[in-house]
Amino acid sequence: MKLSTTVSARLRFCQRRLDNRLIAYTFGPKPSAFVTPFFQSSTLKQRILMLQKSETNRWAVVKYGFVALLTFSLFIFVAACEDQSKKDVVSKGPVTISGQIFGSNDKPIPGANIELKGLQRGTSTDANGEYQFSTVPANGTLIVSFVGHETIEVPVNGQEAIYVRLAQPTDHERSTYWVSNAKIPKRSTNTDVRDLLNRKPVDDGNGEIFTVVEKNPEFPGGMAGLTRFINENLRYPEAAQRAYVSGRVFLSFVINTDGSFQNIQVLKGIGFGADEEAIRVIKAMPRWKPATQDGKPVRVKYNLPINFNLKNS
The missing domain is CATH 3.30.2420.10 (TonB)
Structure with missing residues (x-):
């Protein structure tokens, strides 16, 4: 009788402990919430890498911010300049260009070809090497050529007087061009060739x-x-x-x-x-x-x- 009572009490005690654990497991906090999952290799690797990193220097952060700000400012400035240049060209609209084409001996070239790049339009020089080209886009490009001479591309840039000097393949210099507001061209940049204005009759x-x-x-x-x-x-x-x-x-x-x-x-x-x-x-x-x-x-x-x-x- 005494033995059966002891066994019965023991069973009731075990039952109460089991019930308490089930209730705690169901409604209580999860044990894993307080345990670091070191058994996961990916998380462990990330933690080790983070521990090896040094603390970011505040001065470095300031420098990075300054460089970013400077780069952004330069980008805005260049974009504004390009936009302004396009507006200047567009505002001028089509222009009428006149000028003269010379050879490497500084003599006018009759019959030289002046074409508008990208369009099937052009003109040629007269007997004195002069030409006139109307309705030319201010942002267009002229292609100047003559038999036995180098071909040169000349940007218009809204200019209304363009003069070209075509070089021959045997010359030691390349073809060049210059602009002038006057009828007679001025070429002070080329020291190897006498300026046409200074040539004595x-x-x-x-x-x-x-x-x-x-x-x-x-x-x-x-x-x-x-x-x-x-x-x-x-x-x-x-x-x-x-x-x-x-x-x-x-x-x-x-x-x-x-x-x-x-x-x-x-x-x-x-x-x-x-x-x-x-x-x-x-x-x-x-x-x-x-x-x-x-x-x-x-x-x-x-x-x-x-x-x-x-x-x-």
Whole structure:
């Protein structure tokens, strides 16, 4: 009897402990909440790496902040400058560009090509190497070329007077360009070539002969009148027709103060009677309006190409 009572009491005690543990497990805090899970390798590795890191220096934080602020400020400044430059170009709109194309010997190049990059539009220089190009985008780019010379790209940048000097492959310098507000170009940056403004005229005994003047000589009726006169008076030589010869004859002559001509020379001919015919047409031209320098008429050397084309003969 005594033994059964003891066993029964023992069972009741075990039952109460089991009930208390179940209640604590169900409603009480989880034991894992107070235990560091060191058995997880990934968490352990992260804690070790964090313990090895040194405390961030406050001065370093300040430096990083200053660098970030400076970089952001520079970005805003550059963006503002680019935006302003675009506004300046757009505000000017299309421009009309005029100028002159020279060779490496500083002589004007007739027949040089001036094209607008990216567009099928262009023009060419006249007999004195001058050109005029209208309705050109202020932010466009000109491509200037001539046979036997290096091609150069010239940014417009809203300029209205652009002059180009084309170099040949054998030259020791490259093609260059310059801008000027005046009719006569100024090139003070190239010390190897004499400035065109400082070039002294040549005196042949009959007076000074200029190569560059403030106002060029003019054919009666302008360039359109000159082209019409040549087309109406030029005769294609029979020898050149039989030989199927065509091309340009480049002539040089002096226009006097009274508009007359002298010293007619063939700079580059094609033969077969074409050179003689070109000289004949020059001699048959009426007197030109003379060139002026400082408001006074002067003698000037002029270059003129005459085209012989079998298709138009």
